[in-house]
Amino acid sequence: MSTERYQAHLTISWDRLHRDVRALCHGLLARQTSFKGIIAITRGGLIPAALVARELDVRLIDTICIKSYDHMDQGGLQVLKGIDHDGDGWLLIDDLVDTGKTARAVRDMLPRAFFATIYAKPEGKPLVDYCLEDVGQDTWIQFPWDMGLSYIEPLVSRQHGEPES
Numbered sequence: 001m002s003t004e005r006y007q008a009h010l011t012i013s014w015d016r017l018h019r020d021v022r023a024l025c026h027g028l029l030a031r032q033t034s035f036k037g038i039i040a041i042t043r044g045g046l047i048p049a050a051l052v053a054r055e056l057d058v059r060l061i062d063t064i065c066i067k068s069y070d071h072m073d074q075g076g077l078q079v080l081k082g083i084d085h086d087g088d089g090w091l092l093i094d095d096l097v098d099t100g101k102t103a104r105a106v107r108d109m110l111p112r113a114f115f116a117t118i119y120a121k122p123e124g125k126p127l128v129d130y131c132l133e134d135v136g137q138d139t140w141i142q143f144p145w146d147m148g149l150s151y152i153e154p155l156v157s158r159q160h161g162e163p164e165s
């Protein structure tokens with residue numbers, strides 16, 4: 001699938017990610033359900049899962065390893081590592097749901113797990129049990145682990161049409 005479906009960008013800083021995961025955890029705690037352990041959907045779910053594990057004081061952590069995108073290009077879904085139970089009592093964590101293709105595959109493997117993501121786009125949202133924030137279907141979420149700080153020219157040079165080095 002091409003990158004044309006993304007018309008907007010939402011850039012998430014490390015600070016915002018941390019705040020958003022803590023807010024997600026407040027919501028999870030309010031449900032008064034305790035979890036046997038956390039399953040992170042790699043790779044995007046790894047850092048959120050580590051932060052959730054810290055807030056919920058969970059020490060048992062497993063992974064489901066799935067690849068679906070090469071940057072913005074959605075390809076065939078590859079399950080590189082599964083799990084040998086139905087997810088009963090476990091908390092599944094991913095960074096986001098977009099089309100819901102990954103979530104559907106994970107739900108088929110772990111029908112009894114509780115599935116939470118930080119961000120959810122409309123097509124995928126019905127597949128998660130809990131998410132913190134809705135994001136437009138046409139928005140590409142830029143995560144801090146995919147970015148770096150870099151120099152930009154002062155506005156005035158850019159106005160005068162000086163070429164960027």
Ligand SMILES: O=P(O)(O)OC[C@H]1O[C@H](OP(=O)(O)OP(=O)(O)O)[C@H](O)[C@@H]1O
Nearest residue numbers: 042043044068069097098099100101102
């Ligand atoms: O709802 P979908 O359309 O299936 O998209 C959501 C999935 O896409 C991203 O993973 P990706 O396949 O890019 O791998 P990554 O987690 O290793 O970045 C993201 O982390 C979700 O797992």
Ligand SMILES: Nc1nc2[nH]cnc2c(=O)[nH]1
Nearest residue numbers: 069098139140141142143
């Ligand atoms: N980083 C990132 N990965 C995705 N995979 C599917 N949708 C997205 C998105 O909006 N951002």
Ligand SMILES: [Mg+2]
Nearest residue numbers: 042043044045
């Ligand atoms: Mg992923």
